[in-house]
Amino acid sequence: MGLLSKKDAKLIMDPLSDDNPITIQVLGICSALAITAELEASIVMAVSVMFVLGIGNVVISLMRNIIPSKIRIIVQLIVVATLVIIVDLVLKAFAYELSKTLSVFVGLIITNCIIMGRFEAFALANGPWRSFLDGIGNSFGYGLILILVGFFRELLGSGTLLGYKVLGDPIELTGLYAFGYENNGFMLLSPMALIIVGLIIWVQRSRNPSLIEDE
Amino acid sequence: MAINTDKNSYTIIFAIIMVVVVGSILAFASQGLKGNIDENKRVEKQQNILYALGINENDESSVTFVSKSKVAELFSKNITEQLVIQGTKVTEDNEAYLIDVKKQKALAKDPSYTRELPLFISESKSGTYYVVPILGKGLWDAIWGYVAVDKDMVIKGVFFDHKGETPGLGANINKRFFMDDFTGEHLNNSSGSFTGVVVTKGNGDPKNINKIDNKVDAIAGSTITGNGVTSMIKDELKLYIPYFKTLKNS
Numbered sequence: 432m433g434l435l436s437k438k439d440a441k442l443i444m445d446p447l448s449d450d451n452p453i454t455i456q457v458l459g460i461c462s463a464l465a466i467t468a469e470l471e472a473s474i475v476m477a478v479s480v481m482f483v484l485g486i487g488n489v490v491i492s493l494m495r496n497i498i499p500s501k502i503r504i505i506v507q508l509i510v511v512a513t514l515v516i517i518v519d520l521v522l523k524a525f526a527y528e529l530s531k532t533l534s535v536f537v538g539l540i541i542t543n544c545i546i547m548g549r550f551e552a553f554a555l556a557n558g559p560w561r562s563f564l565d566g567i568g569n570s571f572g573y574g575l576i577l578i579l580v581g582f583f584r585e586l587l588g589s590g591t592l593l594g595y596k597v598l599g600d601p602i603e604l605t606g607l608y609a610f611g612y613e614n615n616g617f618m619l620l621s622p623m624a625l626i627i628v629g630l631i632i633w634v635q636r637s638r639n640p641s642l643i644e645d646e
Numbered sequence: 647m648a649i650n651t652d653k654n655s656y657t658i659i660f661a662i663i664m665v666v667v668v669g670s671i672l673a674f675a676s677q678g679l680k681g682n683i684d685e686n687k688r689v690e691k692q693q694n695i696l697y698a699l700g701i702n703e704n705d706e707s708s709v710t711f712v713s714k715s716k717v718a719e720l721f722s723k724n725i726t727e728q729l730v731i732q733g734t735k736v737t738e739d740n741e742a743y744l745i746d747v748k749k750q751k752a753l754a755k756d757p758s759y760t761r762e763l764p765l766f767i768s769e770s771k772s773g774t775y776y777v778v779p780i781l782g783k784g785l786w787d788a789i790w791g792y793v794a795v796d797k798d799m800v801i802k803g804v805f806f807d808h809k810g811e812t813p814g815l816g817a818n819i820n821k822r823f824f825m826d827d828f829t830g831e832h833l834n835n836s837s838g839s840f841t842g843v844v845v846t847k848g849n850g851d852p853k854n855i856n857k858i859d860n861k862v863d864a865i866a867g868s869t870i871t872g873n874g875v876t877s878m879i880k881d882e883l884k885l886y887i888p889y890f891k892t893l894k895n896s
Contacts, residue, residue: 468814499657513668520675524682535810602852619867
């Protein structure tokens with residue numbers, strides 16, 4: 432790695448698997464349940480969180496020596512909220528169509544506990560560059576799980592991927608549906624997201640037993 | 647230079663500065679971009695109204711509005727008349743489409759106020775259609791839309807949108823597979839009185855072949871949004887019935 436030192440590269444790579452925000456730190460579960468019924472929504476959310484967390488981490492890191500510790504949570508909240516609102520306003524003015532797709536997520540981004548968690552746990556104690564890498568790494572790890580869950584929920588729940596009917600048409604009875612296959616409507620409801628996240632956690636920990644917490 | 651960030655005075659001063667700075671940034675951003683945002687919203691309304699009339703650039707499965715550059719021309723060409731109905735008073739107003747339905751709905755809570763109801767009329771060789779804006783509540787937030795009907799209350803086309811319904815579930819009310827089902831549906835029942843169109847589960851007609859049953863198929867997993875659509879169509883279109891009655895008599 433020419434660009435990144437080994438320690439910096441770890442900041443990006445760890446959250447992808449061994450320190451994943453969703454499956455290991457168990458943060459950001461609410462949005463993982465709420466918006467993963469469709470692959471497209473998962474991708475949009477992953478990109479948005481990457482943007483906000485990357486920049487937010489840098490801003491908090493730059494302010495880390497002047498933030499009064501008594502009100503640091505409020506300061507963090509203000510930083511996220513301001514960032515998200517500015518992005519929303521700019522999109523509304525210059526990319527209206529995109530802003531309509533994103534407007535659903537604005538509230539969810541502000542309250543995403545990964546963002547507050549990373550501000551609190553990392554950006555307040557580290558320099559801007561490392562905080563930026565940490566933000567990108569964690570949002571990658573978050574996005575990865577979101578996309579995985581979204582993939583299975585959309586495929587098994589609606590028989591589509593990104594809106595394309597990959598399994599055939601359930602009403603015209605083409606493709607797999609001609610053989611009596613049925614979409615699993617339960618996949619579209621939030622409990623199924625939790626079960627998929629659970630399965631991912633199971634697979635991950637059985638492949639790497641060191642992740643299993645001691646009793 | 648070490649600052650003692652634990653002192654109360656420092657905390658208060660920091661908070662005050664932060665609020666002022668963030669407040670001004672947001673105020674400037676909001677004011678500076680207001681012009682663009684309002685213009686986008688105006689264009690969107692015209693696009694939505696045209697969409698309900700079936701004037702769009704859809705391909706097989708997408709929802710594509712007429713492009714921004716063509717919308718003004720198409721709107722003035724296709725919308726031949728814009729009316730504001732207030733009680734029995736009907737006035738023409740070329741900016742009726744800018745009427746804030748939400749505001750009117752809120753004002754109408756006061757029984758002494760009569761709501762201004764905008765109505766857009768498209769008269770062409772293929773017939774005369776009436777576009778009615780509708781507004782209601784979904785699961786999380788507002789849902790709204792436009793319904794184009796002919797004078798016999800048969801739907802020509804609809805457009806629905808939402809502020810924050812669940813992606814993949816209720817948010818699908820603005821997708822083709824849902825909106826297209828409404829085309830051709832009758833708002834009146836077989837005896838001719840207004841009943842609306844009910845979004846319903848398990849009516850055994852997923853392809854929506856039966857157009858006179860006042861029913862369309864619901865989206866699985868989004869019952870409350872679907873019910874919102876049902877009551878929004880019923881409650882808002884109901885208000886226009888007196889006007890449609892006058893059309894019949896003339």
